[in-house]
Amino acid sequence: MAMDAERRQAELIGQFSAQAAALSSAPQLAALVLEATSHPALFAFSELLTLPALSKLAGTQYASSLDVLRLFAYGTLKDYKSNSGSLPALLPDQIRKLKQLSVLTLAESTKILPYDQLMQELDVSNVRELEDFLINECMYSGIVRGKLDQLRRCFEVQFAAGRDLTPDQLNNMIDTLSDWLGTSDSLLHQIQEKIKWADTMSEVNKKHQKEFEDRVEEAKKSIKKLNNLSRQTMTYGGMTTFSLNLEE
DSSP states (O other): OHHHHHHHHHHHHHHHHHHHHHOOSHHHHHHHHHHHHHOTTOOOOHHHHTOGGGGGGTTSTTTHHHHHHHHHHHOOHHHHHHTGGGSOOOOHHHHHHHHHHHHHHHHHHOSEEEHHHHHHHHTOOSHHHHHHHIIIIIITTTSEEEEEETTTTEEEEEEEOOOOOOHHHHHHHHHHHHHHHHHHHHHHHHHHHHHHHHHHHHHHHHHHHHHHHHHHHHHHHHHHHHHHHHHHHHHHHHHHHHHHHHHO
């Protein structure tokens, strides 16, 4: 299901990107932003922000459409309310989408979302309205999975789709991955050094083993020679004794 949702997001982003590339006027691009932020199945917007075509909105009377797109990429309903004076009024579909995105933002930091917090963040007046929204607009749409706990008055999040990363979050992630890569390189170097040491010790051990085996063989040969010499001496001694007996 997650792969299907990601594929659907990619398809929609591709469609809106192609449409934006074919448009030339600011009013048309502003209308495209409105359509994208109202679309019921689109929840990722940062890629649209990077489209060269949308830069045509800057410096025009439709420049606020870029702020709206940025709000949907990184912001929440609470952010919109705090900056409503500098942003155009949102349509009901946009408000619903911004509420959905707000739930995803809350789910990034904790998996237990108290009803009181959700009602405040989503501007919902009662529990029934909140639970209907979570069921119909969030769980049925596939962006979250979880359990409504009426006794504890909370929503237990089991899965939540990821939101667009802010530039700061992206930089932090790059720094984290760079640190991890550096640590991994250092660990790999240490492992390689240990392998070299082990190989060296293995060769030394083989050399010592060969020297020991050679000494053992030499000792065996020496013992064999001594045994042969002892037998010869005993034989010679017996013959001498026999000769003396004959003379007597």
